[in-house]
Amino acid sequence: xxxxxxxxxxxxxxxxxxxxxxxxxxxxxxxxxxxxxxxxxxxxxxxxxxxxxxxxxxxxxxxxxxxxxxxxxxxxxxxxxxxxxxxxxxxxxxxxxxxxxxxxxxxxxxxxxxxxxxxxxxxxxxxxxxxxxxxxxxxxxxxxxxxxxxxxxxxxxxxxxxxxxxxxxxxxxxxxxxxxxxxxxxxxxxxxxxxxxxxxxxxxxxxxxxxxxxxxxxxxxxxxxxxxxxxxxxxxxxxxxxxxxxxxxxxxxxxxxxxxxxxxxxxxxxxxxxxxxxxxxxxxxxxxxxxxxxxxxxxxxxxxxxxxxxxxxxxxxxxxxxxxxxxxxxxxxxxxxxxxxxxxxx
Amino acid sequence: xxxxxxxxxxxxxxxxxxxxxxxxxxxxxxxxxxxxxxxxxxxxxxxxxxxxxxxxxxxxxxxxxxxxxxxxxxxxxxxxxxxxxxxxxxxxxxxxxxxxxxxxxxxxxxxxxxxxxxxxxxxxxxxxxxxxxxxxxxxxxxxxxxxxxxxxxxxxxxxxxxxxxxxxxxxxxxxxxxxxxxxxxxxxxxxxxxxxxxxxxxxxxxxxxxxxxxxxxxxxxx
Ligand code: B12
Numbered sequence: 001x002x003x004x005x006x007x008x009x010x011x012x013x014x015x016x017x018x019x020x021x022x023x024x025x026x027x028x029x030x031x032x033x034x035x036x037x038x039x040x041x042x043x044x045x046x047x048x049x050x051x052x053x054x055x056x057x058x059x060x061x062x063x064x065x066x067x068x069x070x071x072x073x074x075x076x077x078x079x080x081x082x083x084x085x086x087x088x089x090x091x092x093x094x095x096x097x098x099x100x101x102x103x104x105x106x107x108x109x110x111x112x113x114x115x116x117x118x119x120x121x122x123x124x125x126x127x128x129x130x131x132x133x134x135x136x137x138x139x140x141x142x143x144x145x146x147x148x149x150x151x152x153x154x155x156x157x158x159x160x161x162x163x164x165x166x167x168x169x170x171x172x173x174x175x176x177x178x179x180x181x182x183x184x185x186x187x188x189x190x191x192x193x194x195x196x197x198x199x200x201x202x203x204x205x206x207x208x209x210x211x212x213x214x215x216x217x218x219x220x221x222x223x224x225x226x227x228x229x230x231x232x233x234x235x236x237x238x239x240x241x242x243x244x245x246x247x248x249x250x251x252x253x254x255x256x257x258x259x260x261x262x263x264x265x266x267x268x269x270x271x272x273x274x275x276x277x278x279x280x281x282x283x284x285x286x287x288x289x290x291x292x293x294x295x296x297x298x299x300x301x302x303x304x305x306x307x308x309x310x311x312x313x314x315x316x317x318x319x320x321x322x323x324x325x326x327x328x329x330x331x332x333x334x335x336x337x338x339x340x341x342x343x344x345x346x
Numbered sequence: 347x348x349x350x351x352x353x354x355x356x357x358x359x360x361x362x363x364x365x366x367x368x369x370x371x372x373x374x375x376x377x378x379x380x381x382x383x384x385x386x387x388x389x390x391x392x393x394x395x396x397x398x399x400x401x402x403x404x405x406x407x408x409x410x411x412x413x414x415x416x417x418x419x420x421x422x423x424x425x426x427x428x429x430x431x432x433x434x435x436x437x438x439x440x441x442x443x444x445x446x447x448x449x450x451x452x453x454x455x456x457x458x459x460x461x462x463x464x465x466x467x468x469x470x471x472x473x474x475x476x477x478x479x480x481x482x483x484x485x486x487x488x489x490x491x492x493x494x495x496x497x498x499x500x501x502x503x504x505x506x507x508x509x510x511x512x513x514x515x516x517x518x519x520x521x522x523x524x525x526x527x528x529x530x531x532x533x534x535x536x537x538x539x540x541x542x543x544x545x546x547x548x549x550x551x552x553x554x555x556x557x558x559x560x561x562x563x564x565x566x567x568x
Contacts, residue, residue, distance in 0.1 A: 042527060088477070089448060095501050096448035099475055160453060163410040164417070212408045286500040286528060 002337060006067035007197065013313060014234035016200060016278065022313055022340025025068035027143050027200025027236045027259060030320030033095075034326060035060025044090040047074050048099055050128035057129075058137045064326075065333045070134050070143040072126060074098040078187065079155040080145070080226065084115065095322050103157060108172040109287045111156055113183050118190045127194035136197055140167050144196035145268050147205025149180035149223050150211075156180075159205065166215055168286040174219065181223045186232040194291075198234040201227055201255070204318070207241025207263075218289070220247050226255045236280075240318055248273045255319070261292030261317025262287075271309030280313040282306065283332060289316075289324045299328045303335040314340065350381050354390040357422055361394025364414035366421040371420035383426040384466070391422045392464045399547050409453060416460050423463060430466060433434075439557060440490035444472030445526075446505045451498035454526060457546040458494060465550045478505055482512045485520055491560075492553050497526040505564060507537040514538065521556035525549065 004012065008205055009023045032164065034045055039056040046052040057069045076086045076098045083104050086109050089096040103214070105111055114120055133142050147155070153162045166171040175279070188199055190290055205211075206220050228235055239246060245262045251260050254304035257278030260269060266280055288299050314336040348356075353376045360369035376386045377384040398415045402408040407415075438510070439461050445452045452474040461477040463468045470488050474481055485493050493513060503526070510522050523541040524534045534542035539558040 056560070058351050094448065094505065099448070099450045101475060160413050160456070163453075164413050167414060189516075206403075208408075210409045212405075215408070215410075290500060323501065 007139055007141040010067055010141040010313075011197060011234065011257070014236075014278070020275045020341075021066035021337050024067060024314050024336040025122055025141065025143070026070060026315040027085050027145055027238055027322070028316065029068060029073050030060055030066055030068060030201060030316070031056060031068045031073055031318060031322050032060045032064060032329065034063045036322065038063060039191055042097050043093070044088045044091075047072065048122060048125070050125040051132060053125065054129040054132035054136065055202050058133055058140075061137065061140055064324075066338075067140070068143050069137055069140050070145070071129050071133070072122075072144075073133060074195075075101050075123050075147055078117065078152060078183065079103075079125050081117050081315055082156065084109075084156070084318075095260075100155060105157060107212055108157065108161070108176050113175055113179055117183060118187060123187070123190075126191060130191070130194045130196060136276070141197040142195070142199060143198050144191040145200040146184045146190075146191075146227075147175040147199055147201050148220070148227070148310050149184060150220055151205035152180050152184065152206055153177065163210070166211070166219060174246045177219065177223055181226055183341075184227050186225045188227065189244060190229045192232055195272055198236065199231055200236040200238055200259070201231075202238040202240075204238075204240035204247075207239055207243060208244040208245040209263075216246055217249055219255060224253045225234065232233065239292065246282065251277050257312070260317060263317075266306050266309035266311055278312050280315050282311070282317045285316045285321050289329050289332060292325060293329060296328055296331050297338070299331045300335045303332055307340050347379060347433055348375060351378075353379075353381065353387065353549075354393070357386065357390030358394040358397070361391055361415050361418045361422070362435065364399050364411065364418045366418045369418045369422040370425060373425040377425060377429060383429040387426050387430070387464065387466075387520075391419050391426075394419070395425075395460075396547075399472060412454070412457065416457065419460065419464065420493065426477070427463075427466075429473070438494065439472065440468040440488055441492040441494055441553065442470045442472065442488060442490045443494040443496070444476035445474035445496045445498070446509070447475060447496050448476050448500050448505065449502040449506070449526075450474050451526070452496070454498065455496035458496065458525060458543075458549045461546050461550045462494075462553070466503045467550070478512065479508050481509045482516060485513060487518065491557050492521045492523060494523045494549070494553070495522070497529060500528045503528050503533065506539075508540045519560060520552070521560050523549070523553060523556060543558055 004020050009019050010025050012019050037058040038054050046056045057071050061069045067247045074097050079100055080086050084100045085100050086098045088098050234256045236257045237253055238259040240261045241263050243260045260281040261284050262284035353372050356372040402412055443459050445455045467525055495506050513520050521540040524539045525543050531542045541552045543552040
């Protein structure tokens with residue numbers, strides 16, 4: 001087969017069509033320091049400006065040979081649009097992601113989601129960033145993402161309140177999750193209309209090390225399914241943490257593919273899912289790409305083992321940590337491209 | 347009149363079954379009937395939390411249940427703790443605790459804090475996303491023996507190394523303990539910390555060991 005562009009490669013994979021080689025891509029942040037430096041911007045300033053966001057994303061992909069570009073980088077956009085202040089840590093030299101220091105609401109029934117949320121806060125910069133990326137990198141697929149309703153609820157109220165509320169204020173929690181589900185559907189459609197090529201629903205707050213699989217089944221799964229049903233393909237579902245007990249249910253949420261992090265055993269995951277589900281991940285984003293003590297050969301061996309274990313594409317288990325060891329990052333991408341040539345189940 | 351055993355059992359089960367009111371009532375009754383508050387805390391509330399920890403390890407309980415059990419425990423603690431004499435063993439120790447700058451993960455930190463509260467320590471909780479200097483200032487202000495820092499992210503974890511350096515420069519006699527998912531014993535050693543605990547369950551005993559080690563070193567130095 002002739003060489004495909006990254007965009008063709010990823011989009012064909014997500015349609016389960018044959019591809020030339022395995023892509024290294026992700027549904028979540030793929031921002032790395034070399035890209036930020038090349039774009040000549042400071043980390044703290046790339047979250048608030050379409051041009052900086054777009055250019056740092058494109059440079060990250062170009063310099064590392066990634067098969068995608070992904071925006072945005074932080075999880076606070078929607079909460080900010082609802083009226084919460086964010087900390088950008090502009091004075092810090094370290095890489096610190098935006099956070100919400102104090103939340104305006106304290107109770108579940110106080111939350112009001114503005115009807116015009118896509119016009120508020122930083123959400124309007126996303127279509128602008130999408131436009132720039134599509135112009136600068138037409139050969140790369142552009143991914144966007146939305147948090148799932150449970151994790152998003154934790155950006156709006158205190159997460160422990162939501163966790164306890166599942167038992168103590170079930171009706172109120174369910175109402176809030178329904179409202180957030182509507183919001184997430186709307187913002188996802190807005191990003192798809194703006195031109196993103198694939199979308200990921202990421203719900204890290206519901207892993208089996210936090211919530212029971214039963215709660216996932218009763219409260220989370222119906223809402224994830226409703227969101228995914230309302231979005232166009234291609235669409236992915238990601239959960240971080242212990243996902244083995246959830247995988248079978250995740251496969252039933254109507255996503256085109258599932259992605260997990262390093263806490264999920266690749267072979268066990270593949271065994272649970274069987275050969276037909278697109279299953280991707282699960283690179284440890286610290287040990288393999290940031291830890292100076294990890295030799296390059298180990299990185300190569302781990303990636304090969306992930307491919308042998310049945311991954312359909314190699315991707316980071318979460319947002320890449322920007323402070324990568326370049327050599328190891330490149331080894332991951334190269335190994336995926338060269339070793340990942342054997343035909344997968346697709 | 348209820349027997350001590352009955353009340354201990356009610357408090358213990360109240361914690362395990364996250365029944366705040368039940369724990370509160372039993373604690374009040376224990377107090378009214380003149381039982382020793384510290385004993386009720388340790389053999390009732392804390393004993394319940396030990397079982398909760400086991401249920402969590404066995405995947406019978408998940409984080410929401412643990413948080414509700416913690417609320418029940420605090421309901422009892424609020425009643426009993428003010429009546430524990432200050433001189434009682436363990437109560438002399440103080441700890442400054444917080445999640446490091448840039449890190450808003452605080453569920454694990456709060457569980458560790460709870461264990462120190464149960465053990466009768468004076469806890470100075472700085473919350474989350476705590477500026478690095480704040481740990482140093484609070485330690486100096488309170489003269490706490492232990493500073494406990496939590497980081498859930500590999501990048502924020504690096505901030506802890508800076509805090510350790512700052513504290514040790516000002517006051518080498520402070521014992522510093524680290525924890526949080528990305529932190530390992532090796533990382534804690536590498537950063538120059540005095541202690542590390544993998545889970546909330548053994549944070550307090552590690553804290554006590556650390557203080558012991560520091561006292562020994564100081565005595566040798568004299
Ligand atoms: C809940 C959660 C959140 C919530 C936090 C809400 C809150 N109030 O805490 C929200 C949604 C806000 C969040 C946000 C983010 N998160 Co988060 N989050 C998690 C999650 C799912 C669970 C963490 C948790 O609470 N565990 C339960 C508690 C009980 O366990 P624990 O924290 O480990 O604590 C125990 C021990 O570690 C120990 N311990 C903890 N602290 C201390 C301290 C001392 C002194 C001692 C002795 C012991 C100790 O005792 C505790 C009890 O036994 C994890 C993934 C996972 N499944 O673990 C990711 C995770 C921690 N998050 C991650 C990331 C990347 C983020 C974001 C950067 C994402 C983004 N792009 O914006 C943001 C950053 C926010 C910020 N700046 O802090 C990554 C970190 C990767 C890494 N290794 O660096 C993780 C691991 C997910 C992943 N797979 O990549 N997150």
